[in-house]
Structures are given as structure tokens and as C-alpha cells.
Amino acid sequence: xxxxxxxxxINQMTIPNRFVxxxxxxxxxxxxxxxxxRLIDLYKQLxxxxxxxxxxxxxxxxxxxxxxxxxxxxxxxxxxxGLGRLTGAVHAAGGRIAAQLAxxxxxxxxxxxxxxxxxxxxxxxxxxxxxPRAMASDEIDAVVASFADAAVxxxxxxxxxxxxxxxxxxxxxxxxxxxxxxxxxxxxxxxNNRARIVIEVLAAIRARVGPDYPILIKMNCRxxxxxxxxLDNFLQVAEMLQENGLDxxxxxxxxxxxxxxxxxxxxxxxxxxxxxxxxxxRALKENLRIPIFLVGGIRSYAVAERIISESAADxxxxxxxxxxxxxxxxxxxxxxxxxxxxxSDNQCFGPAMAGDGIYCVVDKKGV
Ligand SMILES: Cc1cc2nc3c(=O)[nH]c(=O)nc-3n(C[C@H](O)[C@H](O)[C@H](O)COP(=O)(O)O)c2cc1C
Numbered sequence: 346x347x348x349x350x351x352x353x354x355i356n357q358m359t360i361p362n363r364f365v366x367x368x369x370x371x372x373x374x375x376x377x378x379x380x381x382x383r384l385i386d387l388y389k390q391l392x393x394x395x396x397x398x399x400x401x402x403x404x405x406x407x408x409x410x411x412x413x414x415x416x417x418x419x420x421x422x423x424x425x426x427g428l429g430r431l432t433g434a435v436h437a438a439g440g441r442i443a444a445q446l447a448x449x450x451x452x453x454x455x456x457x458x459x460x461x462x463x464x465x466x467x468x469x470x471x472x473x474x475x476x477p478r479a480m481a482s483d484e485i486d487a488v489v490a491s492f493a494d495a496a497v498x499x500x501x502x503x504x505x506x507x508x509x510x511x512x513x514x515x516x517x518x519x520x521x522x523x524x525x526x527x528x529x530x531x532x533x534x535x536x537n538n539r540a541r542i543v544i545e546v547l548a549a550i551r552a553r554v555g556p557d558y559p560i561l562i563k564m565n566c567r568x569x570x571x572x573x574x575x576l577d578n579f580l581q582v583a584e585m586l587q588e589n590g591l592d593x594x595x596x597x598x599x600x601x602x603x604x605x606x607x608x609x610x611x612x613x614x615x616x617x618x619x620x621x622x623x624x625x626x627r628a629l630k631e632n633l634r635i636p637i638f639l640v641g642g643i644r645s646y647a648v649a650e651r652i653i654s655e656s657a658a659d660x661x662x663x664x665x666x667x668x669x670x671x672x673x674x675x676x677x678x679x680x681x682x683x684x685x686x687x688x689s690d691n692q693c694f695g696p697a698m699a700g701d702g703i704y705c706v707v708d709k710k711g712v
Contacts, residue, residue, distance in 0.1 A: 346654040349646070350678060353397070353659055355636055356559040356592040358505050360397035360441055363653055363660030364674045366667055367595065367640045368400040368445040368508065368563065370413050372697030378405065378418020380427030383702060385434045391667060392440030395675035397660070399440060400508050400561075400595075401431075403447035403515075406495040407488065409464055410448030410516060411457035414700060419444060419495040425502050432503035443506040443561060444499035446492055450516030451477035451525070452601055464488075466520045467527035472602055485532060485542055488516065493549035496560075506559030506592075509546055513608050514600025517543050518565055521582060522600075524572040540582045544589050551590050562586060563595040563640075566625030569606035580628055587633050595638040595662055596626045609665060613642045613689040620648055626658040638662050645684040646677045668693045669705035 347353075350362045373384045391399055404419035405411040411418070418424050428444075435442040449457075451465035451473040458464075458475075464484060465477035480488070496507045511517035519525035520542045526533045532541050543562075550560055564583065568574045583594055598621075599608040610621055619642045626639040639658035643649055649661045666673055666685035673685055692706035 347656065347659070349649050349653050349661070353636055355506065355561065357557045358441065358559045362395070362397040362674070364395070364397050364649070365595070365638055365660055365662040366391055366396050366399040367662035367664040368403055368510070369664045369668065369703070370402040370416060370697065371703050372413065372415035372700065373702040374415050374417045378411070378416060378420070379424055380417060380431045384417070385431055387671075388431055388442070389434045389438050390671045392435045392438035394667070394672035395678055396440065399435060399442045400662070401442060401444045401504070403445045403510050404495070405457075406446050406448055406491040409453055409458050410450065410488075410491075411454050412447065412449035412452055412515065413454065413697070415697065415702065419446065419498050420491065422498065425498060428498070428502035428504075436503065441505045443508050443559065444495075444502075444504040445508045445510050445563070446495045446499070447510035448488060448491070448516040450519045452515060464516070466525055466533065469525055469527065472514075472525070479528070482530070489542065489545045489549050492546045493553050496550040497553050500554050500558060506561060507550065507554070508561040508563055508595065509543070509550070510563055511543050512563040512565045512597045514568065514602060517546065518568075518574075518600065521565070521578070522568050522574045524568060524570050536578050536581050537585075540585055543582065544585060547586060547589055547591055556590075559592045560590070561593040561595060562591055563597055565600070566596050566598045566622050569599045569603040573600070576625055576628065579625065580632060583629055583633060587635050591635060593636040593638065594629060594633070595640055596622050596629060596658070597640050598622050598625065608641065609691055610642055611689050611691055613644055616645060616648050618642060619644050620652060623652065623657055626652075630656055630658065636660065640664065642689065644687060644689070646682040665689060665691075665693060668703055669708050
């Protein structure tokens with residue numbers, strides 16, 4: 346039976362244990378998207394905390410896809426120096442890091458689009474303040490190329506792999522979702538068509554980074570919105586991605602519009618509240634052979650151990666618990682198996698939105 350502290354291999358990369366830091370926007374980059382000393386210190390701390398793999402915060406592959414203030418950019422060679430210092434710090438501390446590549450689509454910051462309508466598969470209303478504009482096919486090609494260019498930058502900056510962000514209602518997730526994608530061309534309608542851009546992104550990245558470089562994806566198992574992506578579609582797309590050379594999947598769910606069923610659910614109090622996408626991970630494990638990671642509400646060692654030993658997933662990812670306790674994995678490794686101190690109240694978003702960078706508000710207050 347696999348155990349949490351067993352190594353696991355993703356393509357050619359072996360990570361020493363099955364605990365992953367899920368991508369977490371820190372709001373600590375400069376206005377131009379450059380890495381800061383504060384970010385480097387945070388990643389060093391996370392690495393020293395014993396994680397098998399760190400996924401960076403979502404890095405925008407094009408300015409029009411920037412989602413949040415203080416977000417890291419990977420859309421320009423000018424940013425390579427800072428990105429290289431970040432990976433250098435992680436490697437010096439003995440860790441592994443993958444870059445999460447992202448485009449926000451209709452959830453882009455108004456500043457990022459210069460006040461123009463944000464890009465989306467279709468001009469759907471009700472999701473964003475400024476109604477989006479449906480992308481022309483040359484704009485789809487340009488976005489695919491931006492992901493591939495960003496992956497090349499990630500590799501040259503020393504990242505050990507990349508993760509395509511196709512979750513949470515951002516652009517690639519919008520294409521996968523019937524709620525956002527109303528297109529009648531090759532990129533809309535059937536599951537194959539809605540998945541086309543994601544397959545193209547994967548193929549374009551693979552062609553540029555080579556067969557050995559790990560390419561992961563974070564995907565929604567369900568959108569939890571009306572007419573959103575559902576489990577059966579998710580399983581179909583995941584299988585298509587595996588056949589097209591994907592190396593690992595991180596299972597998430599929910600969108601920025603999913604309210605209580607957002608990707609970061611609140612009120613996790615008992616083991617039963619944890620691992621809220623477990624059923625989807627199990628379904629993937631039954632159908633796929635590549636490594637599957639499960640994110641969402643994992644707070645206790647016992648739950649992580651159960652998931653991994655039952656092969657419900659090959660590894661577990663965490664975000665909020667590591668904001669409060671970057672050394673959580675080492676704490677568990679040392680034998681202190683008490684649950685993460687995270688209260689799942691989502692107050693950590695506040696300071697980042699205010700420009701101060703994420704931190705655990707409860708911890709800071711000394712509660
Ligand atoms: C402050 C904050 C920032 C986040 N930023 C990202 C991100 O950049 N990319 C991403 O895929 N998910 C992001 N997430 C979602 C988490 O990675 C994760 O999917 C979710 O919080 C559930 O896991 P958890 O219960 O361990 O926090 C963020 C979550 C939080 C709380």
C-alpha cells in the first residue's frame with residue numbers, strides 16, 4: 346500500500362513524498378509581475394517545510410490574462426531573472442517546483458485589459474463586471490502560443506515542470522464549461538470541441554519542452570454552477586489529455602462564481618468535511634494510469650494517509666493549511682499528526698487583495 350512519505354515519479358521527475366503545495370496566489374509580486382525577495386523567502390520556507398513538490402502561484406502567460414494584483418508574470422523574458430532566483434532558492438533548499446501557467450479569461454483584472462472587454466470563449470454575461478468578448482480563432486491561436494512560450498520560459502528559469510491551470514473558471518476552464526462556452530465552431534459544442542484548446546495547449550507545450558519535461562494540469566471535476574462542467578465530461582477530457590501525453594492531473598472543482606462550492610470551501614471542521622473532491626479522484630484513478638493528486642480541504646494526516654493508501658489519489662495537495670503552517674509536512678513527518686491549524690475561513694485572501702500579500706489573519710491575531 347502506498348504511503349504519504351513514499352516517493353512518486355511524474356514523467357522523469359521523482360518527488361520524495363506525496364505532499365504538494367497547490368498553487369496559491371500570494372499577491373507579493375511587483376506591479377510588473379516580477380518576483381520579489383519576499384516571495385523568495387516564502388518559497389524557501391515552504392521548501393524547508395518538507396513538501397515533495399511546490400506548485401507556484403498562477404503566473405499569467407499574457408497580460409490580458411492577469412487575474413489578481415501582485416500576481417507573478419511569465420509573459421516576458423524580462424521576468425526570467427527573478428523566476429530563476431525563485432527556482433534557485435527552492436533547489437538550494439533541496440526542493441522541486443513547477444510553474445502554474447494561467448490565463449484568467451473573463452476574470453481578468455480591468456487594469457490588465459486596459460479597460461477593454463476581457464477575452465472569453467463566448468460573450469456570456471453575469472460573471473464579470475465588464476462583459477467579455479468572444480475570442481476570434483486567431484486569438485485562440487495566440488493564447489495557445491502564449492502558454493507554450495511561457496512553458497519555455499519556465500523551463501529556462503529552472504522550473505522542474507509546468508502545470509496548466511484549467512480549473513476554477515479561468516480561461517481554459519471556461520472553454521471546457523458549457524456555462525461559459527456557447528461557441529458553434531470547432532472550439533464549442535461537443536466535449537471534444539470544448540477540450541480542443543486545452544489539447545492544443547498541451548501539444549504546443551510538449552513540442553517546445555520535449556518528451557521528458559513534466560506537464561501537469563489542474564482541472565475541475567465539476568464547476569458547481571448551472572450548466573457547468575460535470576463529472577462525466579471531466580473524465581472524458583482527462584482521458585484525452587492522458588492519451589495526448591499529459592503527465593499528471595490535480596483534481597479540483599468550483600469556479601469564482603460557485604459561492605459555497607468555490608474551490609476553497611469554508612467551514613471544514615471534521616474529517617468528513619475534508620477532501621471534498623475525493624469521489625472524482627477515485628473515478629479518475631479507476632480510468633487513468635498517470636499520477637492523480639487531490640486538492641480541496643485536506644487538513645489531517647489521517648485523511649491524507651487514507652486517500653493515498655487506498656489509492657483514491659496518488660498524492661494530496663494543500664493550499665490554505667500551508668499559509669498558516671508552511672512546515673506542516675515536516676510536523677506530520679516528525680510524528681505530530683494533529684490536524685492543520687487552518688480554520689478554512691478564507692480570511693487569507695483579504696490581505697492579498699489589499700496589497701499586503703497573503704498571510705493567516707487568525708495566526709497574526711494570535712488566536
Ligand atoms: C489565497 C489563495 C490563493 C489561491 N491561488 C490559487 C492559484 O494561484 N491557482 C490555483 O490553481 N488555485 C489557487 N487557490 C486555490 C487552492 O490552490 C486550492 O485549490 C483551494 O484553496 C483548496 O485547497 P485547500 O483547502 O488546501 O486550501 C488559491 C487559494 C487561496 C486560499
